[in-house]
Amino acid sequence: MKTKFIKQPASKKGFKTIIWLFIILTIVAIPSYFSTKNDIKTLAGRYNSPLSPIIMIPGSSASATRFEDLVGTINKKFDEHHSLLELTVHKNDTITYKGSIKNNDNRPFIVVGFENNKDGYSNIKQQARWFSIAFNDLMSRYKFNNFDGFGHSNGGLIWTYYLEHYFDSNDINMNRMMTVGTPYNFEERNQSKRTQMLSDFEKNKSKLPTDLTYYSIAGTKAYTDDGIVPIGSVEAGKYIFEGQINHYTLITLTGKNAQHSDMIDNPQFISLFHQYIINDKNATPPNKTDRRSVNK
Amino acid sequence: MLQRTGISIKPILIAIVISVIISDLVTVTFYSNLPETIITALSSTNPSSKPILSLLRTFGLGLYSIIMSFLGWSGPYSATNFAYADNSAATNLQYALNHHTAWGAPNLFNSSTLYHTFATYGGQGATLALIIAILWVSRDRDFINVSRWSLIPSIFNVNSALMSGIPVFFNVIFLIPFILAPMVNMILAVIALQLHLMPPAVYSVPVGTPGPLIAFLGTNGSWQALLFTIISLFVSTIIYIPFVKIAEQVKLQDNLTLEKGGVSREN
Numbered sequence: 001m002k003t004k005f006i007k008q009p010a011s012k013k014g015f016k017t018i019i020w021l022f023i024i025l026t027i028v029a030i031p032s033y034f035s036t037k038n039d040i041k042t043l044a045g046r047y048n049s050p051l052s053p054i055i056m057i058p059g060s061s062a063s064a065t066r067f068e069d070l071v072g073t074i075n076k077k078f079d080e081h082h083s084l085l086e087l088t089v090h091k092n093d094t095i096t097y098k099g100s101i102k103n104n105d106n107r108p109f110i111v112v113g114f115e116n117n118k119d120g121y122s123n124i125k126q127q128a129r130w131f132s133i134a135f136n137d138l139m140s141r142y143k144f145n146n147f148d149g150f151g152h153s154n155g156g157l158i159w160t161y162y163l164e165h166y167f168d169s170n171d172i173n174m175n176r177m178m179t180v181g182t183p184y185n186f187e188e189r190n191q192s193k194r195t196q197m198l199s200d201f202e203k204n205k206s207k208l209p210t211d212l213t214y215y216s217i218a219g220t221k222a223y224t225d226d227g228i229v230p231i232g233s234v235e236a237g238k239y240i241f242e243g244q245i246n247h248y249t250l251i252t253l254t255g256k257n258a259q260h261s262d263m264i265d266n267p268q269f270i271s272l273f274h275q276y277i278i279n280d281k282n283a284t285p286p287n288k289t290d291r292r293s294v295n296k
Numbered sequence: 297m298l299q300r301t302g303i304s305i306k307p308i309l310i311a312i313v314i315s316v317i318i319s320d321l322v323t324v325t326f327y328s329n330l331p332e333t334i335i336t337a338l339s340s341t342n343p344s345s346k347p348i349l350s351l352l353r354t355f356g357l358g359l360y361s362i363i364m365s366f367l368g369w370s371g372p373y374s375a376t377n378f379a380y381a382d383n384s385a386a387t388n389l390q391y392a393l394n395h396h397t398a399w400g401a402p403n404l405f406n407s408s409t410l411y412h413t414f415a416t417y418g419g420q421g422a423t424l425a426l427i428i429a430i431l432w433v434s435r436d437r438d439f440i441n442v443s444r445w446s447l448i449p450s451i452f453n454v455n456s457a458l459m460s461g462i463p464v465f466f467n468v469i470f471l472i473p474f475i476l477a478p479m480v481n482m483i484l485a486v487i488a489l490q491l492h493l494m495p496p497a498v499y500s501v502p503v504g505t506p507g508p509l510i511a512f513l514g515t516n517g518s519w520q521a522l523l524f525t526i527i528s529l530f531v532s533t534i535i536y537i538p539f540v541k542i543a544e545q546v547k548l549q550d551n552l553t554l555e556k557g558g559v560s561r562e563n
Binding site for chain 1: 333383386387390427428430431432434440443444447448451499501502505506508509512513516517
């Protein structure tokens with residue numbers, strides 16, 4: 001039996017199959033050629049990098065490692081695997097990177113901390129400039145075109161100063177921002193007494209991105225403050241954001257762990273953060289036209 | 297018929313069951329993403345933008361992936377998914393979307409322009425060329441049947457049937473062409489790209505795009521790339537042909553001994 005097959009020119013069968021192979025390839029090629037052309041046209045229109053990081057700024061006297069526990073808790077609680085990248089901007093404008101962004105992670109956390117992390121208006125201006133250096137470096141490194149922002153305490157002030165003085169919404173889109181215990185009027189309880197910073201913020205508010213959605217969280221115990229920041233000072237943010245940006249929401253957290261520094265461990269806060277920031281549906285819409293091309 | 301497969305099916309089944317148990321144990325712990333993290337870190341952290349370094353990197357990781365799949369395992373590059381493409385692929389895509397052409401994209405030598413496009417016809421090891429080589433020159437009934445049966449999945453870059461059916465796994469005869477064919481394809485592609493004879497494949501193609509069409513579709517329908525694919529598929533086939541003949545001879549010897557052994561047992 002065997003020898004019979006060896007002698008027989010089996011290639012006849014083989015050649016037929018090779019011809020079939022090329023027929024199948026051609027049949028597959030024609031429709032995929034047109035659908036690829038079409039896909040690339042859509043893609044070029046959307047021109048979207050899938051990366052949409054969540055950029056976080058810690059409060060005064062905290063370093064870039066401030067949110068490690070928060071990220072760990074979120075990854076565990078929601079069974080997600082967000083990567084964490086920590087940047088520290090030094091006094092001489094140089095940047096130190098720690099951690100990395102996993103390639104298939106479209107929602108990584110990027111924390112920007114500062115070597116000089118002192119309190120006070122002049123320091124916040126400095127830190128906003130340092131943040132803009134870090135931000136530009138991130139943009140050229142990772143090529144994202146939209147992001148969400150988070151600031152704890154004075155981190156929110158740095159965000160606001162940065163948005164008013166350095167941010168260019170033609171280049172990049174800020175989808176949502178969330179801050180916790182951000183004192184827009186510093187320690188001032190009385191909103192009629194405005195600090196220099198608050199009136200500066202108000203003066204430049206027209207430069208804030210108009211399509212921004214912002215959630216400001218205030219913590220209180222005994223109706224007045226979160227232990228450090230008076231609720232009136234957080235609430236004063238309305239003079240800056242109301243009517244200027246797309247949506248401005250003030251959320252008041254009370255109960256256990258609503259103190260200024262504990263708030264980011266608060267389970268209520270973590271679910272708000274997950275709901276509004278991580279699950280932000282505006283971040284890299286898969287089938288939506290890019291807003292940037294509409295603007296231009 | 298297909299004695300080798302018949303003999304190997306039992307150990308394969310046992311190995312699969314054991315590895316399923318082990319991988320389940322790994323998955324139920326929190327470290328389920330550890331292997332992936334390591335592979336990702338290896339293949340995509342801080343890729344260099346220097347052409348020569350990215351060239352070496354693609355060839356190194358490609359070679360590793362090919363050897364690993366020869367051993368039945370997998371490396372960072374896979375024929376059926378593009379998850380570990382590095383940042384330079386994104387840079388290329390951005391360039392192409394900006395300029396509305398793939399010509400002149402900055403990174404010519406990354407995993408998607410070389411490995412995924414030209415080294416995986418029919419799966420790891422360019423095994424579609426092996427199928428063509430067998431159908432072309434082989435007269436062995438088993439070889440031809442296995443090749444015909446695994447033709448359809450191989451068109452879509454799934455070569456498992458061929459790998460265990462011929463078999464190619466751990467088959468020293470096929471080790472050389474299995475490495476050589478994709479590597480030669482990549483070297484030819486480097487030359488063609490460097491001389492600007494064809495544009496690099498920068499657009500992403502759907503998973504399972506037939507290997508010989510990846511370059512054509514990934515360049516948004518460049519005829520030069522399609523022509524190059526046909527040439528390199530032909531070259532790979534030529535590389536495989538002598539080894540198919542050797543394998544046939546070896547199999548013939550094997551069968552003869554097997555038959556003799558059978559006879560002596562009967563006696």
